[in-house]
Amino acid sequence: MTGYIIYQIILxxxxxxxxxxxxxxxxxxxxxxxxxxxxxxxxxxxxxFGILQPFADGIKMFTKEEIIPETANGWxxxxxxxxxxxxxxMTGVIIPWGGTFELxxxxxxxQVTDINIGILYLxxxxxxxxxxxxxxxxxxxxxxxxxxxxxASSQMISYEIAMGMSIIALVMMTGTLSLGExxxxxxxxxxxxxxxxxxxxxxxxxxxxxxxxAPFDMAECETELxxxxxxxxxxxxxxxxxxxxxINMFISSAVIVSFYFGGYNFPFQHELGLSGNLLxxxxxxxxxxxxxFFIFFFMWIRWTIPRFRYDQLMKLGWKVLLPLSMANIVIxxxxxxxxxxIN
Amino acid sequence: xxxxxxxxxxxxxxxxxxxxVGFIVVTMLATHWIGPKKKTEKKxxxxxxxxxxxxxxxxxxxxxYFLVAILFVLFDVEVIFMYPWAVNFKELGLTGLIxxxxxxxxxxxxxxxxxxxxxLNWE
Numbered sequence: 062m063t064g065y066i067i068y069q070i071i072l073x074x075x076x077x078x079x080x081x082x083x084x085x086x087x088x089x090x091x092x093x094x095x096x097x098x099x100x101x102x103x104x105x106x107x108x109x110f111g112i113l114q115p116f117a118d119g120i121k122m123f124t125k126e127e128i129i130p131e132t133a134n135g136w137x138x139x140x141x142x143x144x145x146x147x148x149x150x151m152t153g154v155i156i157p158w159g160g161t162f163e164l165x166x167x168x169x170x171x172q173v174t175d176i177n178i179g180i181l182y183l184x185x186x187x188x189x190x191x192x193x194x195x196x197x198x199x200x201x202x203x204x205x206x207x208x209x210x211x212x213a214s215s216q217m218i219s220y221e222i223a224m225g226m227s228i229i230a231l232v233m234m235t236g237t238l239s240l241g242e243x244x245x246x247x248x249x250x251x252x253x254x255x256x257x258x259x260x261x262x263x264x265x266x267x268x269x270x271x272x273x274x275a276p277f278d279m280a281e282c283e284t285e286l287x288x289x290x291x292x293x294x295x296x297x298x299x300x301x302x303x304x305x306x307x308i309n310m311f312i313s314s315a316v317i318v319s320f321y322f323g324g325y326n327f328p329f330q331h332e333l334g335l336s337g338n339l340l341x342x343x344x345x346x347x348x349x350x351x352x353x354f355f356i357f358f359f360m361w362i363r364w365t366i367p368r369f370r371y372d373q374l375m376k377l378g379w380k381v382l383l384p385l386s387m388a389n390i391v392i393x394x395x396x397x398x399x400x401x402x403i404n
Numbered sequence: 405x406x407x408x409x410x411x412x413x414x415x416x417x418x419x420x421x422x423x424x425v426g427f428i429v430v431t432m433l434a435t436h437w438i439g440p441k442k443k444t445e446k447k448x449x450x451x452x453x454x455x456x457x458x459x460x461x462x463x464x465x466x467x468x469y470f471l472v473a474i475l476f477v478l479f480d481v482e483v484i485f486m487y488p489w490a491v492n493f494k495e496l497g498l499t500g501l502i503x504x505x506x507x508x509x510x511x512x513x514x515x516x517x518x519x520x521x522x523x524l525n526w527e
Contacts, residue, residue, distance in 0.1 A: 073419040077423050077427070130449065151420055176413050180487075222476065232491055394493070403497050
């Protein structure tokens with residue numbers, strides 16, 4: 062038992078480090094991809110191909126002066142970005158990063174903990190993200206920050222409903238809220254995307270809105286709101302907000318892959334005749350490959366599609382995605398009944 | 405086929421919490437110590453496009469945001485009701501399906517009312 066707890070602690074620290082490193086390099090990737098899409102070179106000074114750029118940025122953030130405006134609410138101003146960062150990190154625990162491996166006669170799972178309310182936990186933590194933005198924006202005592210925070214939180218809660226409903230159709234099919242179980246069910250047969258294309262599309266759009274990424278980045282729309290909710294922030298507090306966005310992007314990619322694209326499974330994995338441990342290593346690599354594709358997809362969209370107007374965004378969330386996700390539940394229910402999947 | 409859980413399965417979440425809070429606190433303190441501290445009056449003013457800032461941001465804001473928040477609470481509660489049903493969907497069978505459809509019909513009536521009332525119009 063003690064050995065297992067030590068293993069869990071090691072894995073938790075590893076997941077935390079990996080999310081930080083991926084987020085760090087996602088900033089670099091974002092700038093490089095933006096550069097490629099706009100026919101530029103992108104960062105290329107710090108190290109070969111600018112590979113050390115994220116560290117240069119990090120050091121710069123660290124050594125900048127910390128400014129707390131006189132009119133701001135001191136403690137809330139500091140707590141805001143901390144909550145944003147905390148909620149971004151907390152979800153990594155329940156994601157199945159790979160299958161199981163055997164070491165010294167003991168079987169370890171690469172999913173730190175497979176709680177049976179996994180999806181509910183995920184939504185609970187994601188909902189908390191609103192507080193980080195709202196508290197930060199309000200405590201800044203700046204009009205732009207307040208408007209940005211209001212927009213962001215209003216948008217996030219609106220899309221959360223459609224997101225929750227798109228998952229219900231998936232839960233109806235899988236009959237479980239555990240992420241590990243959902244991924245295991247996709248081992249044989251097709252991945253859930255084949256059965257839930259509409260659900261996937263709704264979930265994907267909502268994931269963009271939840272992470273405040275373009276085309277839903279009204280919260281920090283430079284042309285009207287300066288920097289949105291983080292206008293007054295500087296130093297590592299600003300860093301936390303920006304960093305949390307990239308970690309959220311990484312985690313939501315991982316969640317999308319686990320829900321709809323088979324997680325760590327890949328086609329014909331059992332026909333290869335690989336030993337257990339080697340298979341797990343390949344599975345984890347495949348999983349990260351899928352995640353990186355979705356991170357790329359997030360960036361691709363950001364640099365391709367222009368921003369929505371706020372009324373368009375609200376209209377899309379409430380009047381299109383919500384009825385669509387309800388229709389998805391009805392269709393899933395009817396199809397499952399007609400094909401005799403239910404008792 | 406449900407995953408059986410004991411309280412110890414939630415332990416890693418606690419570990420993650422400790423690791424994340426530790427990282428955040430250390431980073432915050434480190435930047436506080438490392439960064440320069442040359443505070444001037446202009447620097448500590450809240451930003452307003454370079455002009456003198458007028459008043460503060462404790463101002464009334466559009467009631468639409470409040471309305472959206474209220475509607476969110478209503479609909480989110482409905483969504484939470486649907487989760488236990490969705491998990492047991494296969495066992496509940498046709499009866500459960502019809503029951504949930506009638507529940508969703510009531511929900512949709514409310515939704516239709518909201519739209520007709522113009523609560524979601526952002527003009």
